[in-house]
Each structure stands twice: as structure tokens, then as C-alpha cells.
Amino acid sequence: MPSATLNMYVALATVLFALGGIGVLVRRSPLAILMCVELMLNAANLLFVSFARLHGNMEGHIMAFLVITVAAAEVAIGLAIVVLLFRKKDHADVDDISELKN
Amino acid sequence: MGALLPAIILVPLLSAAVVGYFRNTWSKTTISWVACSSVFASFAMVLVLLVQYLGSHEPIHAPLTSWGSMLQLGLVADSLSLWWMVVVTGCGFLIHVYSTGYMHDDPSFGRFMAKLNFFIFAMSLLVLADNFAGLLMGWANVGLASYMLIGFYIQKPSASNAAIKAFVMNILGEAGMIAGIAFMYYTFRTFKFDEVFEMAAKAPTVATTVCLLILVGAIAKSAQFPLHTWLPYAMEGPTPVSALIHAATMVTAGVYVVSRAWPLFSVSPDASMVVAWVGAIGALFGAVVAAGQNDIKRVLAFSTMSQIGYMFLGNGVGAYVAADFHFFTHAFFKAALFLCAGIVVHHYAGDQDIRKMGGLARKDKFATWTFGIGTLALIGIFPFAGFFSKDEILAAALHGHHYALFTVGVIAALMTAFYNVRLFSLVFLGQPYEEEAKVAPKRNASSKAHAHAHGHDAHGHDHHHETPAAMKWPVAILAGLSVVAGLLAFVGQPLHFLEPVFEGLEMHHGGPIDYPVAGIATAVALIGGGVSWYLYGPKGVLRQSERNLNAKPGPLLRMFYFDDLYEYIVIVPVKALADFAANIGDAKIIDGLINGLGSVAAGVGGMLRGLQDGYIRRYALTVFTGVTLMLLYFIFYV
Numbered sequence: 001m002p003s004a005t006l007n008m009y010v011a012l013a014t015v016l017f018a019l020g021g022i023g024v025l026v027r028r029s030p031l032a033i034l035m036c037v038e039l040m041l042n043a044a045n046l047l048f049v050s051f052a053r054l055h056g057n058m059e060g061h062i063m064a065f066l067v068i069t070v071a072a073a074e075v076a077i078g079l080a081i082v083v084l085l086f087r088k089k090d091h092a093d094v095d096d097i098s099e100l101k102n
Numbered sequence: 103m104g105a106l107l108p109a110i111i112l113v114p115l116l117s118a119a120v121v122g123y124f125r126n127t128w129s130k131t132t133i134s135w136v137a138c139s140s141v142f143a144s145f146a147m148v149l150v151l152l153v154q155y156l157g158s159h160e161p162i163h164a165p166l167t168s169w170g171s172m173l174q175l176g177l178v179a180d181s182l183s184l185w186w187m188v189v190v191t192g193c194g195f196l197i198h199v200y201s202t203g204y205m206h207d208d209p210s211f212g213r214f215m216a217k218l219n220f221f222i223f224a225m226s227l228l229v230l231a232d233n234f235a236g237l238l239m240g241w242a243n244v245g246l247a248s249y250m251l252i253g254f255y256i257q258k259p260s261a262s263n264a265a266i267k268a269f270v271m272n273i274l275g276e277a278g279m280i281a282g283i284a285f286m287y288y289t290f291r292t293f294k295f296d297e298v299f300e301m302a303a304k305a306p307t308v309a310t311t312v313c314l315l316i317l318v319g320a321i322a323k324s325a326q327f328p329l330h331t332w333l334p335y336a337m338e339g340p341t342p343v344s345a346l347i348h349a350a351t352m353v354t355a356g357v358y359v360v361s362r363a364w365p366l367f368s369v370s371p372d373a374s375m376v377v378a379w380v381g382a383i384g385a386l387f388g389a390v391v392a393a394g395q396n397d398i399k400r401v402l403a404f405s406t407m408s409q410i411g412y413m414f415l416g417n418g419v420g421a422y423v424a425a426d427f428h429f430f431t432h433a434f435f436k437a438a439l440f441l442c443a444g445i446v447v448h449h450y451a452g453d454q455d456i457r458k459m460g461g462l463a464r465k466d467k468f469a470t471w472t473f474g475i476g477t478l479a480l481i482g483i484f485p486f487a488g489f490f491s492k493d494e495i496l497a498a499a500l501h502g503h504h505y506a507l508f509t510v511g512v513i514a515a516l517m518t519a520f521y522n523v524r525l526f527s528l529v530f531l532g533q534p535y536e537e538e539a540k541v542a543p544k545r546n547a548s549s550k551a552h553a554h555a556h557g558h559d560a561h562g563h564d565h566h567h568e569t570p571a572a573m574k575w576p577v578a579i580l581a582g583l584s585v586v587a588g589l590l591a592f593v594g595q596p597l598h599f600l601e602p603v604f605e606g607l608e609m610h611h612g613g614p615i616d617y618p619v620a621g622i623a624t625a626v627a628l629i630g631g632g633v634s635w636y637l638y639g640p641k642g643v644l645r646q647s648e649r650n651l652n653a654k655p656g657p658l659l660r661m662f663y664f665d666d667l668y669e670y671i672v673i674v675p676v677k678a679l680a681d682f683a684a685n686i687g688d689a690k691i692i693d694g695l696i697n698g699l700g701s702v703a704a705g706v707g708g709m710l711r712g713l714q715d716g717y718i719r720r721y722a723l724t725v726f727t728g729v730t731l732m733l734l735y736f737i738f739y740v
Contacts, residue, residue, distance in 0.1 A: 024726075028719075094718050094719060095719065097716070098715065
């Protein structure tokens with residue numbers, strides 16, 4: 001088995017991103033969508049760290065740190081919104097939030 | 103003195119405006135005085151200019167504008183325009199006076215006098231202009247005046263229709279006239295008569311085209327064949343209107359323009375021949391159709407068409423002076439006939455059907471004498487006016503070797519006598535029409551006459567009075583002129599008077615009477631009159647059947663079906679086109695287009711609305727798709 005080349009990391013990151021993206025579009029529960037968004041962010045992080053390893057400097061790692069921080073903040077807000085949604089509707093289904101219709 | 107010229111034109115215009123404005127406030131007497139005196143003032147000014155002209159033999163000019171080389175408009179009083187103006191203002195004045203009596207009981211008396219004044223203004227402008235543009239302005243305005251006056255009885259739909267018919271046919275002619283004048287300006291770069299005529303000598307083909315186009319206008323205005331169908335219907339207007347506009351003056355505008363533009367016509371013999379033949383055909387056509395008409399005014403209308411045909415004939419063979427002389431005499435006797443017809447119709451409570459008349463000679467001597475004089479003048483019996491002028495035209499045709507034209511003219515003279523004797527005898531001679539004798543006796547007689555005479559009539563008159571003096575004097579004067587006007591020929595007029603205008607034209611300088619032609623014409627008139635007397639005289643063989651009110655209209659009464667012809671050729675297609683435009687073009691096509699655009703917009707909006715359904719996942723998908731496409735673009739194309 002060959003040792004891990006850059007391509008494999010990139011491929012993995014791409015697949016993770018794609019899965020996350022599809023999940024965002026397909027899933028109906030807000031919680032699941034948030035998790036898929038996290039997945040996409042993690043894929044980006046993976047890419048950053050891989051390239052940092054490739055170039056041997058710390059810039060990629062720092063960027064990954066930033067992304068994790070932002071992701072955390074975003075999840076906090078997002079979960080707050082989900083809680084509010086759940087309180088209002090009693091079931092969490094993204095398709096029901098259509099007050100902006102027409 | 104030149105300042106008088108604009109005054110001649112403007113005084114009637116001013117009077118028209120003032121009388122029109124005050125038509126409901128002023129009394130009828132005031133209106134009559136203002137209107138008649140303004141025309142009299144114009145007449146007086148014309149006489150002053152005439153005297154001056156006779157003294158100096160110089161045309162009197164009044165330049166009005168000097169807008170550089172492009173447009174130099176002005177007025178001129180030379181012998182031709184003075185000749186015409188004497189008739190326009192003189193007859194105009196007499197007819198204004200007549201109208202004060204005739205239209206007295208009409209509620210719109212003020213409106214009538216105002217419009218009549220306006221006509222005098224327009225006709226004066228036409229005649230006094232020294233350039234084609236001014237002539238055209240006058241031309242258009244007389245058309246307007248004619249429209250207003252024919253359609254004067256606004257409550258009668260037949261009157262408004264007649265007015266529209268007259269106006270539309272005249273517009274047709276005007277189109278030709280404007281085309282001719284525009285082409286003339288395009289070639290010669292000027293409107294002034296003198297300048298155009300100078301240049302015309304070197305450009306015969308241009309002159310021919312211009313002449314033919316102007317002739318179209320003249321034919322329409324003078325109701326010549328084939329644009330004559332409006333004239334009989336123009337009789338819907340009040341009788342003074344028929345006398346002034348459709349006998350003495352407006353319809354002779356065509357003759358005027360041909361006479362005025364004689365240098366153009368003399369360099370294009372083809373155009374002149376067309377003029378002559380149009381006139382000859384018109385003369386014959388008018389005379390023949392007149393013999394079959396039953397409305398007294400229509401007989402006179404066709405008679406006018408016929409006599410103007412003679413004038414065109416004269417103009418066409420180069421006898422401009424003869425034609426203008428005939429215009430002069432014709433104005434007097436035709437106006438006299440029309441005004442007298444107004445008196446006759448008065449007697450019959452507005453009924454103009456000659457089949458219901460008869461025996462009027464016993465009841466109204468004045469009308470009989472004046473109508474008789476007018477008739478004899480019209481037929482052309484020595485020594486009445488028509489004899490001299492008509493024979494001069496025929497003589498000119500003969501001496502110019504236009505034998506065909508001469509023959510047609512002679513036959514027309516025969517028919518003229520024929521229809522005139524028929525008219526006179528059916529109206530004045532013999533027995534009154536028994537069944538419905540609607541004759542109101544001249545004096546306030548028995549109550550029986552009262553009962554008969556209250557009938558519907560065209561101008562709201564009460565008939566238990568004698569013909570008012572205001573109506574009698576003009577008729578008498580005009581009849582008198584019909585007798586003496588012809589004698590001008592004995593003193594060498596109008597030849598010497600009009601000669602300066604026609605400088606350079608070869609003219610026939612014979613004596614006042616050309617004996618062979620006079621002999622032929624008189625003989626022919628006697629034959630025609632004799633046959634008519636035999637048929638329609640007091641003991642005529644066809645008299646009874648002619649007065650049959652239920653007779654089917656024959657081709658003569660239907661004016662050889664020209665009306666129907668034009669109906670089919672022109673009116674039906676135009677109506678179909680209008681129908682198409684309104685119901686299909688406008689309703690379906692244009693509205694459909696606009697509505698279609700609206701529904702397209704609505705449809706697109708409906709489609710786009712589907713994108714805004716509040717469906718979050720679709721929004722997310724849209725974002726993703728956009729990003730992906732941008733990425734692909736950046737990867738592959740940048």
C-alpha cells in the first residue's frame with residue numbers, strides 16, 4: 001500500500017465536502033443540515049492542514065484554527081434558531097418554514 | 103390706393119367675425135345693416151379702384167409680405183381681378199340684401215349673415231391674390247364657406263351630408279391643385295403670377311403637368327364632369343347660398359384660375375384641349391340631365407354646370423375674354439333665376455318640386471317676368487345678355503377650327519333651350535297642379551288659402567305676406583342687368599377692358615355679333631324651345647305624364663347614375679376599408695398586440711413566481727448551482 005500522497009487527502013476532502021453539500025440539500029431536519037454544514041467545514045479544514053503539511057509551514061494550521069472558531073460560533077447561533085423553530089412548530093422540518101412565500 | 107386692396111378683403115372678414123360674435127345679441131336689423139354695408143363697402147372700394155384703373159391703365163398692387171425670395175405675397179387689382187371683383191362684391195351685395203328678406207324668419211339669421219360675409223372675404227382673397235399661394239388660401243377658404251353654408255340647416259341630415267359630399271369632392275380637387283402648385287414652385291421657385299408666367303414659356307412640359315393638375319382642382323370646384331355630383335346636392339343650402347356660391351361666384355373660381363393662368367395654358371395646347379373638352383362634355387351633360395330633373399333648384403344647378411362648361415370651353419379654345427364675358431353675364435341671370443326660384447318656392451311653402459307647380463303666372467307677375475327674363479338670357483336670345491356671351495364662345499370655337507367642340511356646344515344650346523322652356527312652362531304656365539294646390543295667394547285672401555299654405559317648409563317662413571321688398575329689388579336689379587349686360591359687347595367691352603391681362607394672346611377682334619354663329623345658335627334655341635313647348639307647354643302632349651308624381655326615376659333623374667357609380671367606386675371600398683380598420687385592424691390586431699404583450703408579461707410573471715415559494719431547500723440548491731457554475735467557469739475558461 002503506497003504511503004499517503006497529497007492527492008488522497010484532497011480526494012478525501014472533496015468527497016467529504018460533496019457529501020456535506022448533498023446532505024445540506026437533501027436532509028429535512030435542521031439539525032442534520034447543521035451537521036452537514038460542519039462536515040463541509042471540516043473538509044475545508046482538512047484541505048488547509050494537508051497543504052500546511054505539504055509546505056511545512058504553520059499558515060494552514062492557523063487558518064484551520066480560525067475556521068473551527070467560526071464554525072463553533074455559527075453552530076451556537078444555528079442551534080439557537082433550531083431550538084426556537086422546534087418550540088414554535090413542534091416538529092423540525094425545514095420544508096415547513098415557508099412564510100416568505102410569494 | 104394700394105391700401106384699399108387689403109381693406110376690400112378684410113372688411114367682410116371683420117364683419118363676419120363681429121356679426122358672428124354678436125349673432126344672438128344684436129337685432130336682426132342691426133345684423134342686416136352691418137353685414138350688408140360691409141359688402142357694400144367692399145363694392146364701393148372695388149369701384150374706386152376700377153375708376154383709378156380706367157384712368158391709369160396700370161394694375162394696382164398691394165404687396166403684403168416680403169419674406170425674401172422665398173415667399174412674396176401680395177394683392178393685385180388688374181383688369182381680370184377687377185372684372186371678377188365687380189361681380190363678387192356686386193352680386194354679393196345684392197344677395198346679402200335678398201337674404202335679409204329671405205332668411206328673416208330663420209332663428210340662425212346672424213350665423214347666416216356672418217358666414218355669407220366670410221364667403222365674400224374668401225372669394226375676394228382668391229381673386230385679388232397676385233400669387234398662387236394666396237389663390238390657394240382663398241380657394242381653401244371658399245371650400246370651407248361652401249361647407250358651412252350648404253350645411254347651414256344643421257338639423258337636416260341631408261344638408262350635412264350634402265355639405266360633406268361637396269367638401270370631400272373639393273378636397274380631391276384641391277389635392278390635384280396643391281400638387282400642381284407645389285410642382286410649379288419646385289420648378290420655378292416662386293408663387294407670383296408674373297414670374298411664373300415668364301418662366302413658363304420656356305418649359306412647356308412642366309406647364310402642361312401643372313395645368314392638368316390645376317385643372318383637377320378647377321374641375322372639382324366648378325363641378326365639371328366628372329367631379330360634378332356634389333352640385334345638385336349643394337342645393338340643400340338656402341337659396342341665397344345657391345345663388346351666390348353655386349351659381350355666380352364660387353363655382354366660377356375654376357374659370358378664374360384657368361383664365362388667370364392663361365400663359366401656362368397657352369404654352370400647353372394639350373392641357374387647353376382637355377379644358378375645352380371637359381367644358382364641352384359638361385355643357386352637354388348638364389343640359390341633358392337638367393331636362394329630367396323635377397326639383398327647381400336642381401334644374402338650375404345642372405344649368406350652372408352646363409354654363410360653366412361653356413366657360414371652360416371658351417377658356418380651352420383660347421377665348422379667355424369670351425369665357426370671362428360669359429361668366430359676367432351668367433352671374434347676373436343665374437343669380438336672378440335662383441333668387442326668383444326662392445320667391446317661387448316661397449309661394450309653395452318650401453316645396454321645390456316643379457311637378458306640383460303650374461299657373462304661377464297668374465298669381466305672381468313679378469316672379470314671372472323676372473324668371474322669364476333670366477330664362478331668355480340663359481337660352482341666349484337677342485338682345486339679352488346670354489346671347490352675346492354664349493355666341494362669342496361658340497364663334498371662337500368655330501374660328502379656331504374646333505368643329506367638334508362647336509357642334510357639342512350647339513347641341514348643348516339646343517338642350518339648354520329645351521330644359522329652360524320645360525322649366526318655365528311647368529312652373530308658370532298652364533294649370534296649377536290640381537290635387538294639392540299649395541299655392542298661397544299673394545294677398546291675404548281667404549281662410550281656405552290659409553289652411554293650404556301652412557305646410558312644412560325648409561326655412562320656417564310664414565307665407566301670408568307678399569314677397570318683401572328686400573327680396574324683390576335684388577331680383578329686379580339682376581334681371582335688369584341680364585338685359586343690359588350683353589350690350590357691353592356693342593361698346594367693345596369686355597375685350598378692351600380685359601385685353602391688358604391677355605397681352606400676347608392672339609384674339610379674335612370681330613364685331614359684337616358674329617352673324618352666322620348667332621343665326622345657328624338662335625335657330626337651334628328656337629328648335630329646342632319649340633320641341634319643349636310641344637311636349638311640355640300649356641297644351642303639351644307629355645305635360646300630364648311629366649307631372650306624374652309616382653313615375654319611376656329614369657336615367658335623367660338619376661343623373662346618368664353617376665352618383666351610384668361613385669358610390670360603388672369610391673364609397674363602398676372606403677367604407678369597407680374603414681370597417682376593416684375599425685373592427686379588425688383596431689379591435690383585433692392592435693388591441694390583440696397590446697393585450698398579447700400583457701399576457702406575455704403575466705405569463706412570465708407567473709413562471710417566475712414559482713421560484714419564490716418560500717421553499718428553503720430550493721433556495722439552497724439555487725445557491726449551490728450558482729457557485730458550481732462559477733467554479734466551472736473559472737476552472738475551464740480562465
